[in-house]
Amino acid sequence: MNTPAAPIPNAPFVPDTAFEEAEQGTSLWKDAWARLRKNKMAVFGAGTLVFMALFCLIGPFISPYTYDAQDLNQYAKPPSAQHWFGTDKLGRDQLTRIMYGGRISLAVGICATMVSLTIGVLWGAVAGYAGGKLDTVMMRIVDILYALPFTIFVILLMVFFGRNIILLFAAIGAVEWLTMARIVRGQVQSLRKMEFIEAAIALGLSRRRIILRHMIPNVLGPVMVYTTLTIPAVMLLEAFLSFLGLGVQPPMSSWGSMIKDGAEVMEEFWWMLILPGLFLSLTLFSLNFLGDGLRDALDPKASKD
Amino acid sequence: MPLLEVKNLKTWFHTRNGVVRAVDDVSFSIEKGETLGIVGESGSGKSVTCYSMMRLIPQPPGRIEGGTAIFDGTDLLNCSKAQLAAIRGRRVAMIFQDPMTSLNPYMRIEEQIIEPLLIHQMCDKAEARRRALEAMKNVGIPEPETRLRSFPHEFSGGMRQRVMIAMALITKPDLLIADEPTTALDVTVQAQILELIKKMQRELGTAVIFISHDLGTVAGFCDRVMVMYAGKVVETAKTDEIFYRPRHPYTRALQKSRPALQAKGAELYTIPGMPPDVSKPIQGCAFKTRCEFALESCKQAPMTLVETEPGHGTACPRVSGGELKL
Amino acid sequence: MLRFITFRLLQAIPVVFIVAAATFIMCRQIPGGPFDSEKPPPPEIKRQLESFYGLNKPLGQQTLDYLWSICPKKFMPHRLFLDANNDGRADFDLKAAFGSDFGPSFKSVRSVNETIADSFPVSFQLGAMALAIALLLGIPAGVAAALRPNSWVDYFASGISMLGVCVPTFVMGPILVLVFALNLRWFNASGWFDFKDQLLPSLTLGIAYAAYVARLTRGGMLEVLNQDFIRTARSKGASEGRVILKHALRGGLLPVISFLGPAAAGIITGSFVIETIFQVPGLGRHFVTSAFNRDYFLITGTVVFYAALVVLFNLAVDVVQVWLNPKLKFE
Secondary structure, eight states, X not given: OOOOOOOOSSOOSOOOSOOSSOOOOOOHHXXXXXXXXXXXXXXXXXXXXXXXXXXXXXXXXXXXXXXXXXXXXXXXXXXXSSSTTOBOTTOOBHHHHHHHHHHHHHHHHHHHHHHHHHHHHHHHHHHHHHOHHHHHHHXXXXXXXXXXXXXXXXXXXXXXXXXXXXXXXXXXXXXXXXXXXXXHHHHHHHHHHSHHHHHHHHTTOOHHHIIIIIIHXXXXXXXXXXXXXXHHXXXXXHHXXXXXXXXXXXXXXXXXXXXXXXXXTTTTXXXXXXHHHHHHHHHHHHHHHHHHHHHHHHOXXXXXX | OOSEEEEEEEEEEEETTEEEEEEEEEEEEEOTTOEEEEEOOTTSSHHHHHHHHTTOSOTTTEEEEEEEEEETTEETTTSOHHHHHHHBTTTEEEEOSOHHHHSOTTSOHHHHHHHHHHHTTOXXXXXXXXXXHHHHHHTTOSSHHHHTTOOGGGSOHHHHHHHHHHHHHXXXXXXXXXXXXXXXXXXXXXXXXXXXXXXXXXXXXXXXXXXXXXXXXXXXXXXXXXXXXXXXXXXXEEHHHHHHSOOSHHHHHHHHTOGGGSOTTSOOOOOOSOOOOTTSOOOSOTTGGGOTTOOGGGXXXXXXXXXXXXXXXXXXXXXXXXXXXO | OHHHXXXXXXXXXXHXXXXXXXXXXXXXXXXXXXXXXXXXXXXXXXXXXXXXXXXXXXXXXXXXXXXXXXXXXXXXXGGGGOOTTOSSSOOOOHHHHHOOOOOOOSXXXXXXXXXXXXXXXXXXXXXXXXXXHHHXXXXXXXXXXXXXXXXXXXXXXXXXXXXXXXXXXXXXXXXXXXXXXXXXOSSOSSOOSSHHHHHHHHHHHHHHHHHHHHHHHHHHHXXXXXXXXXXXXXXXXXXXXXXXXXXXXXXXXXXXXXXXXXXXXXXXXHHHHHHHHHTOOSHXXXXXXXXXXXXXXXXXXXXXXXXXXXXXXXXXXXXXXXXXXGGGGGO
16 A cells, blocks of 8 residues: 655655555456466467467368378378378378367367366365365365276276267366366365455355355466366377277377377378377477466466566 | 674665665674664565575575675675585574474474584484483473474474574574564563573573564663664664664654553654665665655765764764754 | 374275276176177077176176175285296286185186286386386476576476477377387387386386476475575575475475376376387286277276275375375374
8 A cells, every 4th residue: 555655844855755656456367467478488389279270270271182082092192292291091181181180189178178177167166165064075076086097987988888979078078177176176265265255245245246256256267277277188188098099980080090090100101190299299288388377377476486 | 803794785686676775785793692683674674684694595586796794704795605504503593583484394393403413513313312302491392302203383383483492502503693583473472582582692692683673672682783774774872872862863763653652642653654665776865755854965965874972873964963963 | 194094995995896886887888798799699608608607697786796706805915926826927816815806807718817917017017117217207307497497407397398298108109119119229119028128118108297297396396495494494504405305305295296196097097008009918908908898807807906006006195195294194
């Protein structure tokens, strides 16, 4: 709080300390945005993601080839002027296939993350807000599930029931919700105890107003950070499943299944492995940098300086 | 020959918002066995002065820009790391404001207390343990045999501070720097800790630098007092002198501000205005905007300590020039 | 401490049994049975097969029988390491040691116990080496990065860590094979007999986790190094080495320790892919093929075994955490 200096009885001149510039209050978001912009890696990540999105969404319209056009004369050609990324064993243009594969991978990433988000936020918010026994039971379940290799069950599910892409979203999402639940519950719990909530209640604000205007904006930050960090984890899981033959089924192909095909023939046809691998890794890089940048931007105490 | 002589110490912090001149040309000295109190508001630079002497300030933003601190022949600010490490903990010890965060929560008390002895290879482990037990008894911790194996969070605030004192004094250092050791404690406990420090000092003959923002605490304890403001020393004198014959408007204002001295029912006296922003260079006297005796000339006058009587220095040019009588 | 361990064990046991029952029941729900794949046998033979394996009893009865069968009935863990059949390796006989019988396999003459005994030690070795690599690479890298934040050391270590996190094992693996096995011929691309075989698979699996460990160590150390008690340690005259090793590491490694639990689960699932790429004769491969083959007992056996392993490992990790962080004892 800056109160201007009271007039001093015998001081014959104006104070030289600067109360002239009133301090501009900055909201949490403006502050965070400024910090984020300064983080070069995060900006790089965001830029790369935009490029990827454009590449995968618009690319196929520009490309002279379609992703499933086979030309057996072009059996497994290395990158050339005609096919910038080479072709696969069925003569399909790899560049276009990577663009399509990107659409699938990104779509799975985002949809499965939404599943994770929904389950995790609901679970965490209920546990955090309710407190007491319900909270203890709910979080104990999370603890136990956290320890188990969930992926094993997903594999079983996919083997038994799943050539279904919806099931894929649900199953993958079901693996990653635990962390989100923990974070949301932690935030809600600490917010509940914080004094400004008590102040709001004392002022007579309705519960709904409290939740909407006070709690949600504060929970939103970490949720955003971890959503950005969950997408790459989910994409990795989808690629992993595809590698085992359990992910998306042909003729759809994600980067994961392209990597699987490429790994089988990598000795002779390296571009079929390296290029999809490169795109997947680059996307994961960008998402992770962006997520890290968001985390640093929103939590000034956890800074590296 | 003083035990410690600090000359022209400058410690600046290079932050994004400017260079914060936390300590700007500070000089003082302390004799063997003497108690010196350093008094000032938050941000006056009193803690940074002492951390600088031990080179404990974080060096990336902070930097010791200049000065010397001669401790028994060695310049603490410019000596090698090895020499410094040999002195730290062995001949100069520190206790800190918040005993909870200043003790390692992951280590047992015993391990932490015997550490200075082991680092400086003063005895073997068994002997160190014995001395730790004795030290715990000396600082008045009940059931020391069992408490030795405890962790810091199992103690109360006052007990933790006693542990810190035991830990600091176990090597019988020549100088103890106490950074506001009672600020974080309950009032009742404060008195006990002060008594303890006094007692230990008498027994060991240690010199003590006692940092505080509270004049009252310092009054009962220190031989000499140094008052700091905005990174500079504004007055230094024997305790009696500071209280009965202050020679700086700031010191006088500080005394006037003590609630205990105010008439009941009268409006409380506060020093008007705010401490200056030390990230911007200050022209002339730093106190001028809040001083009731300020004149135009104070905008240019440098804040150098001038002795008005032997052992009593003031940085107010009007007082040292004889113009102003407080 | 003993009470803590007992309490956690009591919690863990029902979890394992629930996992066993759930998996067992789930297996029965899937379309297609173990005898329906290649050439379906004539109905009478199929009925006889089902009766032989107990598949025609009511589901509840089957489940209970199975749970009883795998339930430990004795406790002689040393029998795991005997070599009764003199083949030069430890037996790992679960039936002799604990009295657990995981049932027969439909596709192989070897029972599930025997399959586990053959292939688990290999997987265990792979996992242990990967974990060792992860810790030996990750912790020093994280400490180095934390000591010089925002320097080139930091950026380099963080960059390499990011690489480990973002390049999937099934991309990294083939690339490493391409470079080191096929081109440079320093190591082998498959098999599991000697160190030359074992290095690439362990390294591939370990690098991803080394990356996480490095990031967690860096974060943990940075936070600890900012604490007041580090300043106290320095004021006592401790050398930088002592400050790091005796004071900072204890608190700084806590995030890594708690990560080890999920890391073990991850290493197990990661091993499926690694074993496939590098032709390692481990349990993971059996798991995947058994799932495709609808080999109920083998599926359930491997799942239960892994679950028990992970639960025990997590218990061990929690014990270590409590030991290292005294504040937890009081929660």
